Amino acid sequence: MENTVPPLPGSTRKPRRKKELHSIDKRYFRSRWKSFLKQDDDGQLYVHGVSMQELERKFGTPLYIFSEEEIRSRFKRMLNVFSAYPKIRLQYPCKINSNLEVLRMAREEGCDLDASSVGEIILGLLADFEPKDISFTNLHKTEQDIFFAAQLGVRYITVDYIEEIKKIHEVGRKLGKQIDIMIRINPLLEWRGYSTCMHKYGIPLDEAKEAIDIATRRSHINLCGFHFHGGYINSPKPYYEAARVLCELAGYSRQKGNRVEIIDLGGGFPRETMAKKVFQPEQMGDRFVNHFQELLEEFGLADDPPELVFEPGKFILSAAGMGLMKVISRKYLPKDQHLVVTDGSTYGFVPDVLFDKKLQLDVLPAERMNAPRIYDYAIAGNTCDHWDIIANKRKLPKLEEDDLMMIMDIGAYSHVLASNFNNMKRAPIVLIDESGRIKLIRRRDRYSEMFAPELDVLKIADPYELQRYYHLARKNLNKVWNGSEKMEEEHDRAGIGF
Numbered sequence: 001m002e003n004t005v006p007p008l009p010g011s012t013r014k015p016r017r018k019k020e021l022h023s024i025d026k027r028y029f030r031s032r033w034k035s036f037l038k039q040d041d042d043g044q045l046y047v048h049g050v051s052m053q054e055l056e057r058k059f060g061t062p063l064y065i066f067s068e069e070e071i072r073s074r075f076k077r078m079l080n081v082f083s084a085y086p087k088i089r090l091q092y093p094c095k096i097n098s099n100l101e102v103l104r105m106a107r108e109e110g111c112d113l114d115a116s117s118v119g120e121i122i123l124g125l126l127a128d129f130e131p132k133d134i135s136f137t138n139l140h141k142t143e144q145d146i147f148f149a150a151q152l153g154v155r156y157i158t159v160d161y162i163e164e165i166k167k168i169h170e171v172g173r174k175l176g177k178q179i180d181i182m183i184r185i186n187p188l189l190e191w192r193g194y195s196t197c198m199h200k201y202g203i204p205l206d207e208a209k210e211a212i213d214i215a216t217r218r219s220h221i222n223l224c225g226f227h228f229h230g231g232y233i234n235s236p237k238p239y240y241e242a243a244r245v246l247c248e249l250a251g252y253s254r255q256k257g258n259r260v261e262i263i264d265l266g267g268g269f270p271r272e273t274m275a276k277k278v279f280q281p282e283q284m285g286d287r288f289v290n291h292f293q294e295l296l297e298e299f300g301l302a303d304d305p306p307e308l309v310f311e312p313g314k315f316i317l318s319a320a321g322m323g324l325m326k327v328i329s330r331k332y333l334p335k336d337q338h339l340v341v342t343d344g345s346t347y348g349f350v351p352d353v354l355f356d357k358k359l360q361l362d363v364l365p366a367e368r369m370n371a372p373r374i375y376d377y378a379i380a381g382n383t384c385d386h387w388d389i390i391a392n393k394r395k396l397p398k399l400e401e402d403d404l405m406m407i408m409d410i411g412a413y414s415h416v417l418a419s420n421f422n423n424m425k426r427a428p429i430v431l432i433d434e435s436g437r438i439k440l441i442r443r444r445d446r447y448s449e450m451f452a453p454e455l456d457v458l459k460i461a462d463p464y465e466l467q468r469y470y471h472l473a474r475k476n477l478n479k480v481w482n483g484s485e486k487m488e489e490e491h492d493r494a495g496i497g498f
């Protein structure tokens with residue numbers, strides 16, 4: 001019997017029969033999407049067998065969509081790459097995408113958590129990480145922050161500048177305990193266009209031994225290892241060089257009587273975008289592990305080898321997340337220029353396009369995958385701001401109002417960086433598993449919570465009062481047009497919220 005997707009009350013789109021799915025034409029396809037992205041003969045796009053039209057009907061647009069399978073397989077892949085080292089660990093950097101379901105997956109895949117604030121430590125606890133599986137690494141911690149983390153018993157706190165060692169020691173003294181610390185080092189690397197010489201992270205190499213000496217002398221400090229975070233690393237070489245610098249310092253620390261438990265080489269593995277080729281972790285693999293083991297021998301650490309830690313962020317999440325948007329309007333401009341305005345924006349949906357001017361993301365016509373791509377489109381966001389252009393010169397078929405389009409590879413640094421600019425709500429997030437089960441893992445923002453900080457100071461933050469203001473000015477149009485109470489309930493459940 002043929003399957004049909006049932007319509008929701010009030011839906012503007014016709015229910016579709018489920019079709020045979022097949023791979024996308026290779027001209028428009030990237031191999032990193034192969035585990036989750038397909039299309040049917042009519043040119044409709046599917047994620048794990050779920051059509052974009054179905055998602056639009058249930059959750060509205062803009063909408064973030066994640067493949068659970070892709071996230072989990074990337075964690076496994078990363079662990080596998082370095083599995084030749086018996087004490088390999090991954091830490092998931094919470095800042096990349098701090099959704100609780102993503103954190104839960106990271107935990108289930110055997111990762112520890114890299115928290116960059118007390119807020120992220122709390123999220124880690126909410127996602128059921130044990131304090132001993134959370135580390136606290138950032139550039140600035142107040143005494144309160146250190147107190148909170150140390151009393152909770154996080155695995156370690158990473159020191160980013162020399163004075164911080166004294167600050168942590170002082171908290172340890174007040175708490176009457178020894179606090180485990182790592183020292184973050186800036187190894188001052190330069191390699192073919194990549195340089196850490198102007199990086200803000202860590203203690204510059206020239207001061208590293210002084211930092212070790214100071215930490216060693218403090219009785220409420222236990223110096224347990226060394227950290228490096230390279231940001232946007234463009235080849236394996238910086239990892240090799242950073243490992244050398246950190247192991248040499250670890251050897252020095254060991255001579256001073258400290259046990260070296262951890263060498264952490266941070267994140268920085270690149271993300272793939274449009275046509276950009278980047279190096280893959282597999283290019284490091286066993287070769288890197290051999291190099292690391294040789295360093296342990298060279299610097300007298302091999303008899304008690306430390307854990308080797310990586311903190312991959314964008315490599316894990318970027319390709320596993322995409323964004324569904326809708327065309328609001330088309331504008332035909334002089335010199336044969338085509339522009340569409342979408343209901344997504346750079347500010348509220350794809351923010352890293354704003355920071356990285358060279359970033360080029362694939363945009364797929366989610367309902368016209370078979371149509372010839374004959375126009376160069378500029379794709380604009382819906383905010384009233386000049387810079388809000390999501391993509392330029394994207395070859396796409398002729399687009400119409402209400403067409404769905406998918407922006408790819410935005411699973412990292414998207415929702416966490418997005419703002420409510422223009423006082424618009426940020427998009428909800430759905431997670432789809434291999435069998436096509438859809439889970440709403442974050443609902444759309446609500447005006448009440450967006451305005452709360454200001455309403456609080458005006459002392460009118462009573463939720464009932466807010467509701468009254470709200471209903472004075474707005475009607476639920478779906479209810480008015482369709483006379484449907486149920487539609488509102490469906491949307492409430494889906495987290496769309498009016």
Ligand SMILES: Cc1ncc(COP(=O)(O)O)c(C=O)c1O
Pocket residue numbers: 093095096114137229231232266267268269311312313314315412
């Ligand atoms: C300490 C730390 N670890 C890991 C990451 C993740 O980096 P990436 O996404 O480049 O892998 C970051 C990002 O800023 C970071 O600050």
